[in-house]
Amino acid sequence: MNIIHTKDYNNMSRKAAQYLLDKIKHKPDMTLGLATGGTPVKFYDYLVRDHQQQDTSYKNITTFNLDEYIGLDPKDTNSYHYYMNKHLFQQIDIPQEQTFIPNGLADNLLEECRQYEQTIDHHGGMDLQILGLGGNGHIGFNEPGTSFNQETHIVELAESTRQANARFFQDLNKVPTQAITMGIASIMKSKEILLLVSGEQKKEALHLLINGEVSTEFPASILKKHPHVTIIADEKALADIHSSYYA
Numbered sequence: 001m002n003i004i005h006t007k008d009y010n011n012m013s014r015k016a017a018q019y020l021l022d023k024i025k026h027k028p029d030m031t032l033g034l035a036t037g038g039t040p041v042k043f044y045d046y047l048v049r050d051h052q053q054q055d056t057s058y059k060n061i062t063t064f065n066l067d068e069y070i071g072l073d074p075k076d077t078n079s080y081h082y083y084m085n086k087h088l089f090q091q092i093d094i095p096q097e098q099t100f101i102p103n104g105l106a107d108n109l110l111e112e113c114r115q116y117e118q119t120i121d122h123h124g125g126m127d128l129q130i131l132g133l134g135g136n137g138h139i140g141f142n143e144p145g146t147s148f149n150q151e152t153h154i155v156e157l158a159e160s161t162r163q164a165n166a167r168f169f170q171d172l173n174k175v176p177t178q179a180i181t182m183g184i185a186s187i188m189k190s191k192e193i194l195l196l197v198s199g200e201q202k203k204e205a206l207h208l209l210i211n212g213e214v215s216t217e218f219p220a221s222i223l224k225k226h227p228h229v230t231i232i233a234d235e236k237a238l239a240d241i242h243s244s245y246y247a
């Protein structure tokens, strides 16, 4: 895993945007895996700014989001559909039909998972997958204990994840208890992975990821087995990591 040190959240976001834009330049029709949550918000801001100023085009790009809550309407302001439209899709030139997000309102959720995975495979898997890191080591919504062999599936959200995400909702009771998420196996199919980590609240998780064992109890640890992972983290998140680990 290649670790890139940045000064703060803003620098992490800018660096990550530059990293992706460079990839897009080389492969303007890439298949891109996207993440939600607080971490990538500014990263998306930088992509939008670049699109406005440099005209980078997303017309030939296809995106797959990691996850979506079950039971939320795409118009619900807390759905990941809404988040992606607001922070990225509506502000760039990507055709809507090239953006995929699991449908958390599907009548047959198991079938939705199966089809989502099939669509990813049909596109040849992701060229690059963007990830955030949950405080308990989750990636996507793959909570501790999830088998590394799982593809897109339905999950029960850990209480700690619901509490962490309650800041986006009016109260904890409104946070859904289930989600659809790409599985660890879906994520590992990506040719390359870019993990963004920011803030003091992630320093323990990042320390465990870098220094701990590979274990289903800490889902992100599987990334050590992937041949091409880059972590862009800020100083606060890297507080417990020895500087010899990063560039």
Ligand code: GLP
Pocket (backbone or CB within 6 Å): 035, 036, 037, 038, 039, 040, 066, 067, 131, 132, 133, 134, 135, 139, 140, 141, 161, 165
């Ligand atoms: C959320 C999302 C993940 C995200 C992670 C970290 O629950 N499902 O995709 O990467 O947890 O979120 P944040 O960036 O808000 O800390």
